[in-house]
Amino acid sequence: MRSKWSATPPYSTCGIYIEVTQPILNISGVQFHWPGRTGFSLSVPEFSIEAGETVLLLGESGSGKSTLLSLICGTIRPDTGTIHISETEISALTRGARDRFRAEQIGVIFQQFNLLPFGTVLDNILLPLQFAPERRKRAGNIRAQAKDLCKNLGLPSAIVAVKSNALSVGQQQRVAVARALIGQPPLIIADEPTSALDADNQAAFLDLLFQQTLANNSSLLMVSHDPRLSERFDRVIRMDDIAHIDRATI
Amino acid sequence: MIFRLALASLAARALTVGMTILAIALSVALFLGVEKIRTGAKASFSDTISGTDLIVGARSGSVQLLLYSVFRIGNATNNVTWESYQDIAARPDVDWIVPISLGDSHRQFRVMGTTAAFFEHYKYRQGRSLEAAEGLVMDDLFDAVIGADVAATLSYNVGDPIVVAHGIASFTEHDDQPFRISGILEKTGTPVDRTVVVSLEAIEAIHVDWQSGRQASGQSTSVEAIRAMELTPNAITAALIGVESPLQTFALQRAINEYTQEPLLAILPGVALQDLWGIVGIAETALLAVSMMVIVTALIGMMATIFSSLSERRREMAILRAMGASPRLIVGLLVFEAVLMSAMGALLGLAFLYIGLIVAQPIIDSAFGLWLPIEAPTQREIWVILAVIGASAIVSLIPAIRAYKTSISDGMMVKT
Known part of the structure; x- marks a missing residue:
């Protein structure tokens, strides 16, 4: 099986090589409440993911998963506490810098409707590279990369020229994986990526996701409400174990 | 590529975008047409007598x-x-x-x-x-x-x-x-x-x-x-x-x-004609004001179209945000869309104007003795077109700012 200490290629952020032993994600003492929305607040005292680790985060809807993912991705910022990705404290970055950081370091896969329907598959796969020049450099020949990723994910390489809205849901999810993986971001975040797929497709999809994430030496944080997926992951965590939600009504 | 995707996004909404462009085109054509008739009438008016000192x-x-x-x-x-x-x-x-x-x-x-x-x-x-x-x-x-x-x-x-x-x-x-x-x-x-x-x-x-x-x-x-x-x-x-x-x-x-x-x-006939036109000219100003209101209406229509497209495009915005696009880029995209639509509308309006002129010129000449010259757009007309495009950018800021706010609060996690 997979070692947590597998050699991770050095990722350069601001010219600093990151030690493999560093956690890819560390959340410490984070508190957040939605501005204007009454009552909902989330606190995460401590949560880490090691480099190369695959983690399943289980939680029902309304358990604060989405808020947690938004915090990790940097679209929102915690009121208190710190969030580190690689060695960067993203909770201290400006919004623009967080957007850039997300583009460079994180691959995101949604539940469904991942793709811009009017763009081709290639457009969609290359989209994050538009906002991440370093990741683009890492990807090298981006068109060849995109085609390889498609091939590795069991898609015909000719699919890159097809318009995304012509694809089946299963194909769309695979394209979303290709998009998350291109340029080898160290952290992949998947938000219930299999919920729109039937059981057969789910298994095949997860096989491919794991295989490619491994090949990419990326860490994977997947959020789901489905405990049956647990066995594939290095670690399974319940939302309740790491986070506390307060819904105080005012 | 973002530029190309923005175009593709517009193309995907071809019908509403087309209608908006058409509305702008017609309003611009109307305005420029009124302007043509106005200057034509003025010229015809001062052409009533020439060569007399x-x-x-x-x-x-x-x-x-x-x-x-x-x-x-x-x-x-x-x-x-x-x-x-x-x-x-x-x-x-x-x-x-x-x-x-x-x-x-x-x-x-x-x-x-x-x-x-x-x-x-x-x-x-x-x-x-x-x-x-x-x-x-x-x-x-x-x-x-x-x-x-x-x-x-x-x-x-x-x-x-x-x-x-x-x-x-x-x-x-x-x-x-x-x-x-x-x-x-x-x-x-x-x-x-x-x-x-x-x-x-x-x-x-x-x-x-x-x-x-x-x-x-x-x-x-x-x-x-x-x-x-x-x-x-x-x-x-x-x-x-x-x-x-x-x-x-x-x-x-x-x-x-x-x-x-x-x-x-x-x-001096020219001077007296100017005096007379000063009296008659009030009507032309009213006509001009009305056609300007038509342009304003078309631009507000465009703003409404962009507004109503925002909810169906929340997902699009969320994907762009997740991929690392800044909320500012979202604003830029919407403003760019508006500018593109109004520019296309203005150019189409100009085309309508010339087609209309080619068709109507002999008819108007024989029916009203009004000669409307077909010539390259005047500087004034170019300014009108630029003003329409500029106004569209300003008008589109209203839905764009709304999109900016939603894209910050939505982040990338839109539950559809």
Whole structure:
């Protein structure tokens, strides 16, 4: 099986090589409440993911998963506490810098409707590279990369020229994986990526996701409400174990 | 690539985007069309008379003199005596002078007595001369030359008899002196179209047996007797003057205005036309304001379209945000979309305008005598188009700022 200490290629952020032993994600003492929305607040005292680790985060809807993912991705910022990705404290970055950081370091896969329907598959796969020049450099020949990723994910390489809205849901999810993986971001975040797929497709999809994430030496944080997926992951965590939600009504 | 995706996103919403572009195109075409008609009307208006340096009449207002001498609107309050006319005509700085005698009418059309020099010197639309469409300009004492509208309205042909009434809208017709139509003029788009032109002598001739506005009882001079008479008029209504050199225009004008024997007024037609246009121009401003409101309406329509597209495009925005696009880029995309739509709309509107002009130009010319030139967009029109595009950018900021706020609060996690 997979070692947590597998050699991770050095990722350069601001010219600093990151030690493999560093956690890819560390959340410490984070508190957040939605501005204007009454009552909902989330606190995460401590949560880490090691480099190369695959983690399943289980939680029902309304358990604060989405808020947690938004915090990790940097679209929102915690009121208190710190969030580190690689060695960067993203909770201290400006919004623009967080957007850039997300583009460079994180691959995101949604539940469904991942793709811009009017763009081709290639457009969609290359989209994050538009906002991440370093990741683009890492990807090298981006068109060849995109085609390889498609091939590795069991898609015909000719699919890159097809318009995304012509694809089946299963194909769309695979394209979303290709998009998350291109340029080898160290952290992949998947938000219930299999919920729109039937059981057969789910298994095949997860096989491919794991295989490619491994090949990419990326860490994977997947959020789901489905405990049956647990066995594939290095670690399974319940939302309740790491986070506390307060819904105080005012 | 973002640019290409923005285009693809627009293309994916082709129907609503197309409708928005069409609305902008039509409003721009309307505005530019009104603008064209306005400038065309103004040009036509000032083209009513050209080549004439001064118009002389009895002392009144410059607009009034212009109205009755050129536009045949209203009446002269007084005449110019034949002696004064001859005095002016004899001046060395006068190159040519054409007397005009008004006051009679045929049906609803004015009759104008003048000399053959009128056809030589009266110019319209940058120096075009009057041309006979049929027949000849007058030759005989009782010959009449009629304008195109007169011929068309009354279905007159060359050789038809025509009876001239004394006074305007008068029922007492000079039926004892029948005129004959010797020629019909080509359409000019000027008041000449609505004029019956006879010789100055003819005007005198029809008044031989008339005194104080009514026919002297028991008198009827035969046509032969009239022909034998010396038909020098006592007075004329106005005169058109061409000067030897344009430099003399103002000196001559001053001399006529200071003429001691009789209170006279000399006006520069161009200046008087400007004065008159200043009065008429209020309507054009109103027209312009209305068509500007149409553009504003189209832009607000576009804003509504962008607004309503925001909810269906929340997912699109969320994907862009997740991939690392900043909220500012989202704003940029929406503004860019608006600018693109309005630019396409403006260009399409311009195309509509030219197609419309090509189709309508001959029709408008023959129906209204309004010549709308087909030429490259004027600087003013280009400014209008740029203003529309600029306004669209400003207007689109409202939905764009809304999208900015949603994309911050939604982040990348839109639950659809």
